[in-house]
Amino acid sequence: MKLVPLGDRVVLKQLEAEETTKSGIVLPGQTKEKPQQAEIIAVGPGGIVDGKEIEMNVEKGQKVIFSKYAGTEVEADDETYIIVRQSDILAIVEE
Amino acid sequence: MKLVPLGDRVVLKQLEAEETTKSGIVLPGQTKEKPQQAEIIAVGPGGIVDGKEIEMNVEKGQKVIFSKYAGTEVEADDETYIIVRQSDILAIVEE
Amino acid sequence: MKLVPLGDRVVLKQLEAEETTKSGIVLPGQTKEKPQQAEIIAVGPGGIVDGKEIEMNVEKGQKVIFSKYAGTEVEADDETYIIVRQSDILAIVEE
Amino acid sequence: MKLVPLGDRVVLKQLEAEETTKSGIVLPGQTKEKPQQAEIIAVGPGGIVDGKEIEMNVEKGQKVIFSKYAGTEVEADDETYIIVRQSDILAIVEE
Amino acid sequence: MKLVPLGDRVVLKQLEAEETTKSGIVLPGQTKEKPQQAEIIAVGPGGIVDGKEIEMNVEKGQKVIFSKYAGTEVEADDETYIIVRQSDILAIVEE
Amino acid sequence: MKLVPLGDRVVLKQLEAEETTKSGIVLPGQTKEKPQQAEIIAVGPGGIVDGKEIEMNVEKGQKVIFSKYAGTEVEADDETYIIVRQSDILAIVEE
Amino acid sequence: MKLVPLGDRVVLKQLEAEETTKSGIVLPGQTKEKPQQAEIIAVGPGGIVDGKEIEMNVEKGQKVIFSKYAGTEVEADDETYIIVRQSDILAIVEE
Numbered sequence: 001m002k003l004v005p006l007g008d009r010v011v012l013k014q015l016e017a018e019e020t021t022k023s024g025i026v027l028p029g030q031t032k033e034k035p036q037q038a039e040i041i042a043v044g045p046g047g048i049v050d051g052k053e054i055e056m057n058v059e060k061g062q063k064v065i066f067s068k069y070a071g072t073e074v075e076a077d078d079e080t081y082i083i084v085r086q087s088d089i090l091a092i093v094e095e
Numbered sequence: 096m097k098l099v100p101l102g103d104r105v106v107l108k109q110l111e112a113e114e115t116t117k118s119g120i121v122l123p124g125q126t127k128e129k130p131q132q133a134e135i136i137a138v139g140p141g142g143i144v145d146g147k148e149i150e151m152n153v154e155k156g157q158k159v160i161f162s163k164y165a166g167t168e169v170e171a172d173d174e175t176y177i178i179v180r181q182s183d184i185l186a187i188v189e190e
Numbered sequence: 191m192k193l194v195p196l197g198d199r200v201v202l203k204q205l206e207a208e209e210t211t212k213s214g215i216v217l218p219g220q221t222k223e224k225p226q227q228a229e230i231i232a233v234g235p236g237g238i239v240d241g242k243e244i245e246m247n248v249e250k251g252q253k254v255i256f257s258k259y260a261g262t263e264v265e266a267d268d269e270t271y272i273i274v275r276q277s278d279i280l281a282i283v284e285e
Numbered sequence: 286m287k288l289v290p291l292g293d294r295v296v297l298k299q300l301e302a303e304e305t306t307k308s309g310i311v312l313p314g315q316t317k318e319k320p321q322q323a324e325i326i327a328v329g330p331g332g333i334v335d336g337k338e339i340e341m342n343v344e345k346g347q348k349v350i351f352s353k354y355a356g357t358e359v360e361a362d363d364e365t366y367i368i369v370r371q372s373d374i375l376a377i378v379e380e
Numbered sequence: 381m382k383l384v385p386l387g388d389r390v391v392l393k394q395l396e397a398e399e400t401t402k403s404g405i406v407l408p409g410q411t412k413e414k415p416q417q418a419e420i421i422a423v424g425p426g427g428i429v430d431g432k433e434i435e436m437n438v439e440k441g442q443k444v445i446f447s448k449y450a451g452t453e454v455e456a457d458d459e460t461y462i463i464v465r466q467s468d469i470l471a472i473v474e475e
Numbered sequence: 476m477k478l479v480p481l482g483d484r485v486v487l488k489q490l491e492a493e494e495t496t497k498s499g500i501v502l503p504g505q506t507k508e509k510p511q512q513a514e515i516i517a518v519g520p521g522g523i524v525d526g527k528e529i530e531m532n533v534e535k536g537q538k539v540i541f542s543k544y545a546g547t548e549v550e551a552d553d554e555t556y557i558i559v560r561q562s563d564i565l566a567i568v569e570e
Numbered sequence: 571m572k573l574v575p576l577g578d579r580v581v582l583k584q585l586e587a588e589e590t591t592k593s594g595i596v597l598p599g600q601t602k603e604k605p606q607q608a609e610i611i612a613v614g615p616g617g618i619v620d621g622k623e624i625e626m627n628v629e630k631g632q633k634v635i636f637s638k639y640a641g642t643e644v645e646a647d648d649e650t651y652i653i654v655r656q657s658d659i660l661a662i663v664e665e
Contacts, residue, residue, distance in 0.1 A: 002189040006187065009185055090644070092574040095572075099283075359445050477663070
């Protein structure tokens, strides 16, 4: 099964988050949304979305930080994907 | 009875979701909206919707993932259809 | 008494909904808005509405599905009408 | 005292609603907003309102249906008027 | 002390409202916002406000009806003024 | 430490409000937002803000009335400043 | 690991806030959002964001005041970064 995103949507596969920081310190609880790392699996074609021309600036294989409460989880072939809009991607992670 | 969608609306027929993952593991409850698979039954003509030119990029017969809380359920001839806007369709599913 | 809608408004007369499905099965309660069938009684002239050019694509006599929570009920001459915007009409019903 | 509405505002004088239907049947309670009949007392000049060109399509003396929760009540000379935007007027009532 | 309003703001001085109607009848409580009469003390220059060209159509000395929940009260020199946007003024009152 | 505001932001320093009116009368509690007087400390360059061209019409040293719930308090060098958008400034106070 | 922000995003590293004022006085609790100082670590390329041309006016190394409730915290290499939109940056701090 293959997910082909429409418009400015991007299909992400979440990377496993390390649960503790290296120093083992748990930061105090915060009301902020928790960001997440993911890998880009597929990128929509862009074009006119909600009446605005959207150019896609990300590509398959990139690791990205996205906003946790954005997007929709999709289960396909035993994997969980997340479909977000490109504007929900905050930054590309380079190693 | 035949539903002819207006503007950027799309008529969907929901596909039955498998209730467990292949591995039988139930993922922990999440507050995210649950996506759904559906087949496209009819596609509106597009055109000017809310003052914006909308081009339709989906077609009858495609299987799609859409946002669960989007759309309106319609019962017709013993079938339940869902009418959504094209922008509520997240991705096309190819096998 | 005759209702002449303004702008992109459409006057509807609700059709009686069958309360059970043909198979007699009651679908489980859902939080979705319930759609409704209605007949179009009168159609506004369209034109500039909220600063956007609106073209009317429906006509008197058509049966339509509209969003239940849209619109305003009006009682006139012992009949109950519903006045909605054209964009609240989801699909035309053809038999 | 005379009320001269600004922009796209319209001054209405509410008509007394009959409290029961002709058949005497009370329709079951609904969460919908209750529409109301009124007579147009004065019409603003239109023009640019919120950055959009508004043309006035109603005139003094017309009976109209308007959305109950729209508008502001004004008491003047022992009369109660309602000032609404033209877009809150749903339909003109012709007899 | 003199208040010089910016943009589309208008400085109003509230007129004392008569607490009963001439006929002495208290109208039943309503959830609507209560309008108020005021005199215009100063008018802003208009111009580009929130990216839209605003032309000022009211002038100092006019009596107006404005929406009660709009605006900000300002105390200056033992007087209470209200600063509203021109679009919060519903009608001019002529005697 | 010097605060250099960006875009249409303005840095204000709040003036101490007299707690009673000259006549010593406490006006009855009101649900309206309380306005405040402040002095302008620094003015942003304006330019394109949220896609709209903003021209700055206030200048350093002016006393202004601004909307209390607007803006962000900043502590710097033992002083408390408030950073607001120019559109949150209601009027200039001239003595 | 390096964070490369997209569009109008800016990567910030929070500076430690002094917990008391120099005079040691705790200002009374306020419902306002608390601002924060941070250093700019990386700046997105700007360009078309939500259909509007955005020019970036901040640069790496600047100290800025930003709105606390804006942005998303990201943990990377034992550091906590905050990714905000440029419009969430209120002012540049010069020493």
